[in-house]
Amino acid sequence: MKADEAVSALDAVAHEHRLAVYRMLVKRGPQGLPAGEIAARLELPPSSLTFHLQQLRHAGLVTQRRLGRQIIYAADYAAMNRLVAYLTENCCGGAACTPACAPAAVKPARHQRRSA
Amino acid sequence: MKADEAVSALDAVAHEHRLAVYRMLVKRGPQGLPAGEIAARLELPPSSLTFHLQQLRHAGLVTQRRLGRQIIYAADYAAMNRLVAYLTENCCGGAACTPACAPAAVKPARHQRRSA
């Protein structure tokens, strides 16, 4: 992955609404969701949602397909993994840092204590 | 992790120079690098670098400490892992999506066990 691709992808999710859309799609799975459903759930005007969906799509994070009158968006998991890998690449110069640096895989809402 | 914290962190790395700085620090390890060294390697004017370092720091992705005349910056690996976990959280609704979704099949990070 090139730096500018990573920047595009990160920029795409670096926004309140787009991050919400993206996480919704990640949670949804390959089945995806139609634009209208996303707009309804997040209470966004359709034109605003399109703007954000296009950014996610252009960044390669989501895919688009038509189903009748609807347009279905879905997360591209391969892209997600490439991005995460790029961010954490060469952690600690490759030294034995696994416990400290390895990114968590699937997190089942465990007790992560965080004092405010 | 809250949505706005994630947005701050993503926004911090969603920039060519900041991403380069961040990856350099991730690669460097807990030892970190002085601001001047980072500026020299990336050929950035000191004032511009400070601008970007502050964003990374304010977003919680890097830490800052003084060493003599220098100010050392280092990646915060716990924050990195929280961010990655947030992005990939509840992948596919928790269904059996491991081959498609699981980022770098690695067990969740525990505690830092690294000799400095």
Next chain:
DNA sequence: TTTAATATTTGACTATATTCGAAATATCGG
């Protein structure tokens, strides 16, 4: 205390992103 090294803050300028209503486009069912 003076000087040099290191890093940050300030300030002024330029450029880009976000928002959303209204109009346009594409699809379906009759």
Next chain:
DNA sequence: CCGATATTTCGAATATAGTCAAATATTAAA
């Protein structure tokens, strides 16, 4: 074809980010 539904494109207003030279702080050494 026509009306209804789903989504996108356009356009204009508003807001925020990025750049870097010069001035300022902080520390160390002579």
